[in-house]
Amino acid sequence: MNCDGYRRMLYLYRQGELSNREAEELVQHLHSCESCRLEQERIGAVDEIVQRIRSYTPVVEDPRLLTSAIMSKVRSAQANDESQGILDKLLDLFALPQVRIAASAFVVLVTGTFLFQYLTLFTDIHSLELSAGLQSAASHKSETLYSVESSEITKLAQTKDLQDLIPAGQYKIVDRKILVNQNDVSSLLSSSGLRSLTSAIASSVLHVDKKKLDAIIEDVTKNYTTVTTFGQ
Amino acid sequence: MTDDKIQELIGRCAERDVLAFEQLVRQFQSYAFALAMRLLCNEEEASDAVQESFVRVWKHLDRYDRGRKFTTWLYTIVTNISLDRLRAIKRNRRLFSSRDEDPSIDDIQDERDLHEIHSNEELAGMIRALTDELPLKQRLVFTLRDLQDLSVEEVSEASGMSIGSVKTNLHYARRRIRQRMAEKYNVERLES
Known part of the structure; x- marks a missing residue:
């Protein structure tokens, strides 16, 4: 070297x-x-x-102050870790198969309940609409044709259509006439029955204007007309 | 504090015992500060580096290998954090050049200045004067070995360099410092 x-x-x-x-x-x-x-x-x-x-060893000017500053940061870091820890624990918990199955079952149950309630409500609303005669004109579209006269309602209708409009038991059909029980007239006229009937007529016979309908209702209401004829 | 006591404290810290960690901090903060101060040559920076180091120790205690000396692991963390800060300081210095404010070997007025150190500030001035112009690796190895008095193996572990690389950088650092001192003072042998 x-x-x-x-x-x-x-x-x-x-x-x-x-x-x-x-x-x-x-x-x-x-x-x-x-x-x-x-x-x-x-x-x-x-x-x-x-x-x-x-x-010469460098001296910490104030050791207590330095310790305190360090521990303050450590505690703050620990607090962050703990809040992060809760999330981690939840995620860890969710990794367990039984927890996943239980959570899935819960989601299915909640969704099922919601759908059941929705369908029930939908059916109820549909029933209410039916009973209130608020079905769309489209659902009444048939060869049925309704016509209206001033003091009585005459129509060319199928019996079934009428049954949909006025609750069963409040009328009967004799010789192509609708006979309404005297006791039911008041409630029928004041309730949705007659209005449903006329609304249905209005929605099917679009050229019948509302004023005319209202006049019919008023007329019927005043005279307690109980007979409605219907044609073939 | 005995090794057993240190290990017992570390065990409690691993179970997130904050009080045990506070004892550990009290025990080792001076060592950590001394290293950070010698590397950074600035009390405020050193204090911040020590705080950051202990937070890192707390967070990553699960990564500590019980087979290693705790101080070596702590030195590794303090060294890494101090080096990051040193790089940032050097970057800033380049951006906002303030060479006039930095001490250099020329700031040591005469040989008497080399004899006595009475404060952290004087120490910082001396170390910066000797090491400021060294490349970062040489400065690191020289500081850890000659100022912090770690063994070559500990320097290797704390710096992440191989033992061969530590020795090479140490040789270059010492030679460069000697040359600078010789140029400035014609230092041959100081009277003690």
Whole structure:
């Protein structure tokens, strides 16, 4: 090895930086090389300065304040971890098969209940609409044709259509006439029955205007007309 | 504090015992501060780095290998955080050049300044004067080995460098410092 190699070793002078063999070689070389010994002295001078710097340990000005600042940040980090932890725990819980099955069953139950209620409500509304005679004109479209006269309602209708409009039991059909029980007239006229009937007529016979219908209703109501004829 | 006591504290910390962690902080904050201060040469930066380091220790305690010395693991964390800060400081310095405010070897007026250190500030000035012009790796290795007095193996672990790389960087750092000192003071042998 030449002097450059040994000088490199000179800079690794502290314990544990050179192997025993390297250290021995270096010592032997220094015995015989004055120039490397001079370099060793120069390095030693700088090392003294470094030792002085090393011997001064930086001091924490206020250790309690530093501890307090650290712990404040740690507590804050812990609080964040805990809130994050709850979410993680929930996610972990959801990873369990039985929890997943239970959650799925719950979702199916809720959805089913909602659909059942919706359908029930829809059916009820439909029934109410039917009983109130609010079906659309389209549903009445047939070859049925209704006509109206001022003091009585005459129509060419099929019996079934009429049955849909006036609740069963409140009338009977004799010789193509609708006979309404005297006791039911009042309620029938004041309730939706007659209005349903006339509304249905109005929605089917679009050219019958509302004023005319109202006049019919008023007429019927006044006279308690109980007979309605219907044609073929 | 004995190794057993330290391990017992770490065990309690792993179970999120904040009081145990506070004991650990009290025990090691000075060591951590000394290293951060020697690397960063600024009390405020060092204090911030120590706080950040202990928060990281708390968060990642589950990653601590009980087979290693706790101080070595702590040094690794303090070193990484300090290096990140040092890089940021150097970047800022390049952006907002303030070379005039930075101490250099020229700020040491005479050889007497090299003899006595009485405060963190003086220490910071001295270290910066010696190491400020060193590349980051050399500065790190020199600080850990020659100022913090870690073994070569500990330096290797804390810096993430191989032992060979530690020795090479150490050799270059010492040589560069010696050359600078020789140029400035013709330092051959100081009287003690």
